[in-house]
Amino acid sequence: TIMLFFGQFFSKKWLIIGGAVFIFFVTFAVPLLSARGMIDQSSMERATFWGEANYVFKEHPLFGVGYAILSTDYMDKDRAVHNSFINCYASIGTFGYFFWFSLLCLAFFGNWYISEMKPETKEEKALVRVARWMVPCLGGYYTAAYFLTRTFHLPFFLLMGISAALYRLAAERVGIDRINDKMHMVHNKFWHWLALTPASIAFIYVSILIINKMR
DSSP states (O other): OHHHHHHTTSOHHHHHHHHHHHHHIIIIIHHHHHHTTOSOHHHHHHHHHHHHHHHHHHHSTTTOSOTTOHHHHTSGGGOOOOOHHHHHHHHHHHHHHHHHHHHHHHHHHHHHHHHTSOOOSHHHHHHHHHHHHHHHHHHHHHHHHTTSOOTTOHHHHHHHHHHHHHHHHHHHHHOHHHHHHHTTOSTTTTHHHHHHHHHHHHHHHHHHHHHHHHO
16 A cells, blocks of 8 residues: 555556565465464465365356355355455356456556546546545555455445546546546457456466465
């Protein structure tokens, strides 16, 4: 959250590099620290839950096992998955995950684009200010969601609602065609959104396999 907040005032290149380092640390360094007794056992048990959910997803990849029954009917001892992303694609499959994950990305990048607009009126300044706060807010929520099962909780839908309202307000000022083109929400660029879903699932799935092997 802190990195995203201050990252708005610095080069995007360094923000991307910092984000990549952070993801690498969480994905690969934490298991190594655990093997040396530097991470508590309860935290590392989450990797086991993630692996179990991935196995369930492997058996039901297209539409998942169904909403709200993953933990009760498929997880050992009714344990929560403790990962909103895995919980989503294991519960409602690749088909449902496409809409959920695309919504996350559209909200984040939409707010990022709005936060970089040059306001000319008092109302536009307020709009940009809210978007600048929403970027680290969403980033922090998404990061926390990777370690907690918050896939369909109320705060998620509240953040998406605020992001949709900001997107609409910005579109009224710069034009819906312009903002849609910037967000690749046009027919000749929409394949980018289609590619995000399998790419994210593949990264999460493979990284969990690596984490469990490194423990």
